[in-house]
Amino acid sequence: MHLSLEDLLAVRDGDATVDAVAHAESCPQCGAEIERLRAIQGRLAALPEQRPADDIWPSLRAELTARVQRRRWALAGWAAACVAAAFTLVIAVRGGLESWHEAQLVRETKVLVAASQQLEQRLRTHGGAGRVVNGRTADTIVQLEDRIAVVDAQLGRVGPERAQSQDVLELWQERVRLLDALVSVQTTRTAYVGL
Amino acid sequence: MTLNLLEAATVLQAGEPTGVTTRATQMTTVDEVLVARAKAGNEAALEALFRHFEVPVYTLARRLTRTSHDAEDVLQETFLEVVRSIGRFRGDGSFEGWIRRVAASKALMKLRRQASRAPEEDLSEELADAVAAERAHGIAAIATAPERLDLQAALARLPDTARVVIWLHDVEGYSHDEIAAMAGKTASFSKSQLARAHARLREMLAPRLEGPCT
Ligand SMILES: [Zn+2]
Numbered sequence: 001m002h003l004s005l006e007d008l009l010a011v012r013d014g015d016a017t018v019d020a021v022a023h024a025e026s027c028p029q030c031g032a033e034i035e036r037l038r039a040i041q042g043r044l045a046a047l048p049e050q051r052p053a054d055d056i057w058p059s060l061r062a063e064l065t066a067r068v069q070r071r072r073w074a075l076a077g078w079a080a081a082c083v084a085a086a087f088t089l090v091i092a093v094r095g096g097l098e099s100w101h102e103a104q105l106v107r108e109t110k111v112l113v114a115a116s117q118q119l120e121q122r123l124r125t126h127g128g129a130g131r132v133v134n135g136r137t138a139d140t141i142v143q144l145e146d147r148i149a150v151v152d153a154q155l156g157r158v159g160p161e162r163a164q165s166q167d168v169l170e171l172w173q174e175r176v177r178l179l180d181a182l183v184s185v186q187t188t189r190t191a192y193v194g195l
Numbered sequence: 196m197t198l199n200l201l202e203a204a205t206v207l208q209a210g211e212p213t214g215v216t217t218r219a220t221q222m223t224t225v226d227e228v229l230v231a232r233a234k235a236g237n238e239a240a241l242e243a244l245f246r247h248f249e250v251p252v253y254t255l256a257r258r259l260t261r262t263s264h265d266a267e268d269v270l271q272e273t274f275l276e277v278v279r280s281i282g283r284f285r286g287d288g289s290f291e292g293w294i295r296r297v298a299a300s301k302a303l304m305k306l307r308r309q310a311s312r313a314p315e316e317d318l319s320e321e322l323a324d325a326v327a328a329e330r331a332h333g334i335a336a337i338a339t340a341p342e343r344l345d346l347q348a349a350l351a352r353l354p355d356t357a358r359v360v361i362w363l364h365d366v367e368g369y370s371h372d373e374i375a376a377m378a379g380k381t382a383s384f385s386k387s388q389l390a391r392a393h394a395r396l397r398e399m400l401a402p403r404l405e406g407p408c409t
Contacts, residue, residue, distance in 0.1 A: 004390070006387065006389075040346075040365075040393065041365045041366070044346065044350070044365055044366050047350075050250070050254045052253045053267075057246075060271055060275070
């Protein structure tokens with residue numbers, strides 16, 4: 001009785017029983033079957049390589065860029081929230097002692113913090129959602145993000161005693177201005193690519 | 196039928212095939228420096244890496260999945276996974292082997308998702324093409340086509356599980372034990388699927404080569 005297909009494959013792959021190997025060696029028909037199975041294996045491995053019809057790198061690159069940006073803004077949002085929280089805390093503690101001028105500064109700064117948070121929210125929702133960026137736009141985005149990072153670092157170094165100072169107000173003004181520019185770049189790019 | 200083999204697809208990433216054969220060794224070795232630069236997020240290095248693996252990974256994906264569209268998805272998903280996990284790649288075992296495992300895993304996950312939605316009997320592209328050719332020109336048109344196209348079309352006609360087993364075992368070099376571990380089944384399940392795949396291939400290939408002329 002000849003070997004089953006499973007046994008023939010086991011002989012081909014070198015993990016058959018002694019009996020099966022012995023049969024295969026003495027039976028020309030089974031020997032030929034094993035050679036045929038080996039030939040099929042070789043032909044499968046020799047099938048020509050295939051190439052995707054479209055170049056998927058541009059969309060892949062855009063997706064990678066978008067992921068990096070989403071991650072960056074998730075982190076930036078967290079850092080800015082910490083800065084804003086510390087600021088609010090200081091106002092709460094010193095609230096009763098404010099001079100008129102301090103109160104004015106606090107009000108203005110609060111408005112800027114809120115504006116800043118809104119702009120960041122927009123960046124998180126719309127920022128770089130898998131769209132292709134030309135080199136110049138990418139440079140602008142990187143520069144703006146770097147400058148925002150510098151402002152954040154400065155805000156992070158402000159101690160509680162200086163929380164409502166003209167310096168801090170100006171830092172928040174700068175932050176809002178940069179975020180606003182960044183949103184414009186993102187929006188323009190989006191509109192441009194969408195056309 | 197259910198594709199139990201595909202349910203444990205992620206396990207595939209745990210082990211490297213031990214009996215790596217022909218195809219798996221054809222990919223040329225990738226520069227360690229390139230990998231290091233890609234790890235650091237260098238865009239040019241990432242593109243170079245993508246170009247290096249684009250065709251082999253697409254080819255593997257094309258063999259395992261049903262359509263060229265599925266294979267492009269798998270290529271994209273594989274590369275995104277590679278970028279996400281490249282920092283955890285330790286450098287023991289080949290980079291190529293790792294990428295192939297990720298690709299096979301992504302392909303199996305796609306098949307599993309499809310199996311839960313669409314019946315496996317769906318015509319694949321090759322089958323559809325072959326059927327169209329048969330209708331247009333009769334069987335002789337296929338018999339005179341290059342033999343390797345016959346084999347490729349026959350492979351595509353196999354049921355998903357049989358196709359995956361024959362490709363992973365006979366070409367990628369996975370052992371029956373490794374395939375069994377992926378499937379949460381026994382090695383004899385993998386052996387019987389391999390035998391089934393070869394039996395089906397023989398049925399599909401033999402009549403065209405030896406069939407009577409009418
Ligand atoms: Zn025999």
